[in-house]
Amino acid sequence: MSAPAFTRGFDIESQDYERAGEASASIKQALRQLGIGADILRRVSVVAYEAEMNLVIHSLGGQLSIRVDPEGIVLTAEDRGPGISDIESAMRAGFSTADDRARDMGFGAGMGLPNMRRNADEFLIESRPGVGTRLEARFHLG
Amino acid sequence: MPARYHSVTLNKELCRGCSDCLMHCPTQAIRVREGRAHIIGELCIDCGACIRYCSYHAKVALTDELSAIRAYxxxxxxxxPSxxxxxxxxxxxVGQILDALKALGFDEVFEVAQGADVVTRALRDLLKERDRPRPLISSACPAVTRLIQIRFPSLIDSIVPLRQPMEVAAAMARKQFCARHGVSPEEVGLFFITPCPAKMTAIKSPLGHESSSANGAISIREVYKAMQPLLPQHRHSQTTTAAxxxxxxxxxxxxESEAALCVGSLAVDGIDNVIHVLEEMENGRLSDLDFLEAAACPGGCVGGPLVFGNSFIARNTMRAILRDLPHSDPEDVAPAWPLSPSQLLNERAILPNTALALDEDVSAALRRMQQMRGILSRLPGHDCGACGSPSCAAFAEDVARGYCRELDCVYRLKESLEEKARERE
Structure with a gap:
């Protein structure tokens, strides 16, 4: 009998600082229950949190989802815009378009995307200005 | 190997099976079954939160009685220090307190704060090492260390690999006593006067090293009580603190951060606050810090579950004591203690505790997770605790693990009875 995959999706509202971090906390809790090892758990935590905060701070809202099967973990963040016009710049450390409010809260250092790429085994990002951004981080198990 | 040792335990006679402890346990280690609380040993971190919250004093800490010292x-x-x-x-x-404590039947009093002086010095050196993870997490609170093992295994490598001041002080005290009096080490009984059950557990079942240098722990409360008649006799004490x-x-x-001269530090106390900060750290949000001091009890050890005084007053008293002491630095006194590095550093790795995993095998855990989520979707989500599990999610997990039945949920039972009644009509 093959194991069923674990999937969960979280709707993330733009500027919802009230709930920010709850989705990544739920994801972490599930990973602990699934017995995911410490190193992968830490890396997924960092990426999930960054992705969730990106959705809150930069996007017009979207979804953060996770899928776990015995082969690996896929974390996906998909939003409804505004899209990133210059992905290359956005992937560079120190680049940020965060507003003052986010910066006041300690975000916007421009480490988000590079940090996510560094922590994932595979990292994909695609974006269309005016449409939205989709990023996918994969982590290999076993 | 016997079941994991725990200082925190239940007095069955006093337990009424209410949900006070259930709802306040930070690791969800308690279940109420058949009208009594049960502590799940694999999950308990001996923080003593349940001791604080139990209205019936049914949650107790096993510590040594004062009479235990007579075995030596x-x-x-x-x-x-607290x-x-x-x-x-x-x-x-302070001198009067030290003298009255000794008069309880001890040959000598050796302050754990002297151990803290030695650990402070080692910690200062460690914080200068650039290849250490950042921030380093204090190893002083054993409840926090156990919390990290269970809930934040990815942060284990960030724990300072130094022993607690209590351990270092015990090693120093034995060495000093034996040298001074020419007696053999096993003739000397060393008893920690403890503010918390976690330290008792740390003596009986240490993390990071094979065995403890201390022989037992007596609660501050018990010692405080026994000292009352002795205090007046030492009113004119000339003794001073050695720390x-x-x-x-x-x-x-x-x-601890202050002693370590660490500017880039954060100090958090109270077990729930500690959990929140460790979550942030796991998310990579504390990477600008050098040191994280985390204490399970409000205010630090002065707020331990086995102390006598109110933690806020105790905090104030402690500050006043410190203010009145002449200035001195651990660098000046610590070199007098030539301890080998093995007496300061942990000798074994602290391992993750996988008790939260539904199964060690990911495929099996995924199957159980699916089952659990199916059960959870049928539960009301009130987290009422009537089933004896701390939340609907914990109950769903307990059912999936086979520890209880879905109809142990009063809402599910009611639904099922209503369904049966409808069928009959």
Whole structure:
């Protein structure tokens, strides 16, 4: 009998600082229950949190989802815009378009995307200005 | 290997099976079954939160009785720095407290704050090492270390690999006593005067090293009570503390960072607050810090579950004691203790505790997770605790693990009865 995959999706509202971090906390809790090892758990935590905060701070809202099967973990963040016009710049450390409010809260250092790429085994990002951004981080198990 | 040792335990006669402890346990280690609380040993971190919240005093800490010291020919008391904060400062000097403690039947008193002085020095050196993870997490609170093992295994490597001041003080005290009196080490009983059950567990079942240098722990409360008639006899004591104010300051949360001269530090106290901060750290949000001081109890050790005084008053008392002491630095006193590195550093790795995993095998865990989520979707989500599990999610997990049945949920039972009644109509 093959194991069923674990999937969960979280709707993330733009500027919802009230709930920010709850989705990544739920994801972490599930990973602990699934017995995911410490190193992968830490890396997924960092990426999930960054992705969730990106959705809150930069996007017009979207979804953060996770899928776990015995082969690996896929974390996906998909939003409804505004899209990133210059992905290359956005992937560079120190680049940020965060507003003052986010910066006041300690975000916007421009480490988000590079940090996510560094922590994932595979990292994909695609974006269309005016449409939205989709990023996918994969982590290999076993 | 017997079941994991725990100081925190249940007095069955006193337990009424209510949900006070259930709802306050930070690791969800308690279940109420058949009208009594049960502690899940794999999950309990001995923080003592349940001791604080139990209205019926059914949650207790196993510590040694004062009479246990009589098993040894020679006895040394190791008072925690927080011990001194229990007494009315206007009435009792530190010297008077030390003398009255000794008069309980000890041959010598050796302050754990002296151990803290030595650990402070080692910690200062460690914080200068650039290849260490950042921030380093204090190893002083054993409940926090156990919390990290269970809930934040990815942060284990960030724990300072130094032993707790209590361990270091015990090693120092034994060495000093044996050298001074020419007796053999096993004749000397070393008893920590403890503010918390976690330290008792740390003695009986240490993390990071094979066995403890201390022989037992007696609660501050018990010692405090026994000392009352002795205090007046030592009113004119000339004794003074052998530790520095910085070593004694470890009693307060933030004191360790201050002693270590660490500017880039954060001090958090209270087990729920500690969990929130560790979550942030796991998310990579604390990477600008050098040191994280985390204490399970409010205010630090002065707020331990086995102390006598109110933690806020004790905090204030401690600050006043420290203010009145002449300035001295651990660098000045610590070199007098030529301890080998093995007496300061952990000798074994602290391992993750996988008790939260539904199964060690990911495929099996995924199957159980699916089952659990199916059950959870049928539960009301009120987290009422009537089933004896701390939340609907924990109950769903308990059912999936086979520890209880879905109809142990009163809402599910009611639904099922209503369904049966409808069928009959």
């Amino acid at each position: 020919k020679y006895r040394v008391a190791l008072p925690a 011990f001194f904060a229990q007494f009315d400062r206007r009435a009792h000097s 520095t104010p910085l070593g004694l300051g470890w009693a307060l949360n933030g004191g």
